[in-house]
Amino acid sequence: MTDLLTPSRTVVPFGPQHPVLAEPIQIELTLADEVVVDAVPGLGYVHRGIEAETERRPYDEDLPLLERVCGICSVAHAVAYAQAVEALAEVEVPRRARLLRLFWFELTRIHSHLLWLGLAGDAIGFEALFQSCWRVREDVLDLFTMTAGNRVILGVTALGGVRRDIPDGLIPRIVAGLNKVERGIGQLAPFVLGNEAVARRLAGVGVVPGPVARDLGLVGPTVRASGVAVDVRTSGYGAYDELPIEPVVETAGDALARTLVRWREVGDSLRLCRESLDRLSGLRGPLRTRVPPVLHGEATSRVEAPRGELFYYIAADGEPHPTRVRVRTPTFANLPAVIHMLPGTQMAGVPVALLSIDPCLSCTER
């Protein structure tokens, strides 16, 4: 006779194809009725072996390869790799190049956060938010096209500096573009902040308390939404020593808190873009320093990518190619949060909880 009081257990393969999950990951969910009791991530759908490939190419040819680890945060990968190689070569990047890197980096953060907010709107059935966010994001991509010639993978970073400059004459047009983005974001504000539909779908979903977030080693907006004030930019790498930031922190640790952190970071990034342009205006100097083709030693590099800390380690044994390039992406660090946050969640809340860490599997699997 069937025991009607004991919930039945069902294993549901969530993903890799799912209407609200744009990322190729499978979460093996064990459900007791509608409640998740266990979640195991399954990877391997977009593993390309990029780390191994870097060990066969010269250092400068690895740069465009690593930029393609992820289309959304290609600038972050390029800068993180370049910084590690520059540390190995013990060369200093010119100030103008550091400011230019910061400008493109922060513009990347704006477009990444707007892209995520649009996807979150789509996931909670708020199509107008999705369309509006991506319309504003198009204005950011126009700024990429104006300054770098590309919409997504910019190709502006070089070992020892940057490949492209922003002439002073272009700065007023860029500032006008930034103003347009700011106006667009201002129009979006009522649909995000204090909006009941958004709050009802995100509040209390996927909660990770601060001590757990710290213990699991989470990074970026995911950990800052749990009240932990960590942001690699506070270490002052690149041009962040002259343009310091304060980490944006929320304390609720749920999907809504992660949304608010990203929302406020967009405003910070707009400020940093403007301030870097102010400093670039009238500044003269070289764009890059020469990096020798044969290197020896070990170096690490960390940058604050849109999704959180991006870590590179390079080992070099005096050959014209690296011995080992290790890439630890933010989503790789944030995936353990899934195992913590999903048990206890209703099945209907799983897509939103998972999306709230802004997963990027292209980054994670490399």
Place this chain on the structure above:
Amino acid sequence: MPMLADCAPVVAEALVAEARSLHKDGWRLVTASCVPRPGRRTVLYHFERDEALRHLRVELSADGSVPSIGSVYPGAFLVENEMKELQGLAITDLAVDYGGRLYRDFDGPEGWAHDEHEATSIIEAAGLGRLDACVPVVDGREVRPASTRVPAAPPESEEGRSDD
């Protein structure tokens, strides 16, 4: 020649105790890196606290192993499984063990097994679950399909097939 600052060598047997000590002092595990070289491996564990980095370095022979630090840092299971699969590093006491198959192999069992009326996937036909990864191992041997990826129509019986 630049080398990692604040990098302490440890032996594999002392790794978990060292990790526990760092955890107690508030260090966060950033990740681990395995560097295979001819005849040996170097395993580095990277930690961060207040934007400063500290590293533990374990030097191993080619067949050496390290214990899992998942009991101290629960988020370590992914990088440990990755090193096990991609660098062939032997890791003992893994709490979540993907069996050297963190990244599933999709060039494998996409075949079909046919019976009289229907085609079932080769994994299902072998009585395996999806978490057995996509090249399931049965009795120490990888099960790879011999059939095509497109299920062929089953042969009709002498009486013909009815739709009901």
